[in-house]
Amino acid sequence: MSDNPGPRAKVAIFISGAGTNMAALLHASRLPGAPYEVVLVASNNPDAEGLALARLEGIPTFAHSHKGVSREAQDEAMEAAALDAGAEYIALAGYMRILSEGFVKRWEGRMLNIHPSLLPKYKGLDTFARAIQAGDSHAGASVHLVTSELDSGEVLAQLPVAIAPDDTPEALAVRVRIAEHQLYPRALADYVSRGSDxxxxxxxxxxxxxxxxxxxxxxxxxxxxxxxxxxxxxxxxxxxxxxxxxxxxxxxxxxxxxxxxxxxxxxxxxxxxxxxxxxxxxxxxxxxxxxxxxxxxxxxxxxxxxxxxxxxxxxxxxxxxxxxxx
The missing domain is CATH 3.90.1150.30 (Aspartate Aminotransferase, domain 1)
Incomplete structure (x- = not known):
């Protein structure tokens, strides 16, 4: 992270659950020299635990249930909240919704996601079980730009995590989650800083x-x-x-x-x-x-x-x- 005190990029974080990656991003944003600040935490789940954590830390929150609404309507509500907060970037952190093509297009190059595999391997779900079954030596996490094709945008950063001989998907997931918390803040900081690099x-x-x-x-x-x-x-x-x-x-x-x-x-x-x-x-x-x-x-x-x-x-x-x- 840069020590230059220039203007910080404004980031909205979208979550659906506990928000542990959101918390990692938020706490990293408060370190000296951090090039971004979190201006909103938003969720499709009004009961998401991460919303309470964000409020505790003084971050504005927004919730809009996806139940009974179209994908486009859900995205419009979330996007409006991000824009109202002044967000320049969106970081998806366990946001369990497929985004509409129009929304993705409008935020092209300004929306990031973290995925629990070493992309391009194992897009989608059940990544740990698939890596173990394939006999891979490592699993890991990838931060990538969001495109209309699932988990296929440019990979910005990756962090491998060794797979033990007797690993289970559950045990591996715990270790990869720790790696995610190290990787995502660094990758986001590097990406929003590139315009002054x-x-x-x-x-x-x-x-x-x-x-x-x-x-x-x-x-x-x-x-x-x-x-x-x-x-x-x-x-x-x-x-x-x-x-x-x-x-x-x-x-x-x-x-x-x-x-x-x-x-x-x-x-x-x-x-x-x-x-x-x-x-x-x-x-x-x-x-x-x-x-x-x-x-x-x-x-x-x-x-x-x-x-x-x-x-x-x-x-x-x-x-x-x-x-x-x-």
């Missing part, structure tokens, strides 16, 4: 930049830069700037049409752009990466536009032709 942001920029034709990475004044063309004659079309350059923000430097456009972007959208030292006089602009709600499609568009500004005509023509057949 230079390593994560550089990796995303690198993936987008190097997907453009005939590009390569080359360091420039100690910072990663991206060029189009040969190693000898290539031209830079983007630079990655860490907090040591400019305003203490993580940024992507790209070419605009000139100083006037750069100045207009900086003046009208100061939360998204700033004039980079040295480069600004040439019409480059710094696109701030460590900000909430960053649109990576927009970053990709900036990279392609900047690439086009310096790429040879033969490459831009080939790229346009390839795009037509996508």
């Amino acid at each position: 230079p390593g994560y942001l550089l990796a995303r920029v690198r993936e987008l930049a190097l997907a453009l034709p005939e590009t390569h990475e080359k360091e420039s004044h100690g910072a990663p830069g991206f060029r189009v063309g040969s190693a000898k004659t290539g031209k830079f079309f983007a630079y990655f700037s860490g907090r040591d350059h400019g305003r203490g923000r993580i940024a992507l430097l790209v070419k605009t049409s000139g100083v006037d456009e750069m100045a207009n972007l900086v003046e009208t959208q100061p939360d998204a752009y700033f004039k980079p030292p040295y480069y600004g006089a040439s019409g480059w602009v710094a696109v701030i990466l460590d900000r909430p709600g960053l649109d990576w499609d927009h970053i990709g568009e900036w990279l392609e536009r900047s690439w086009r500004a310096v790429a040879p005509a033969r490459l831009t023509k080939l790229h346009d032709a390839a795009e037509m057949f996508r």
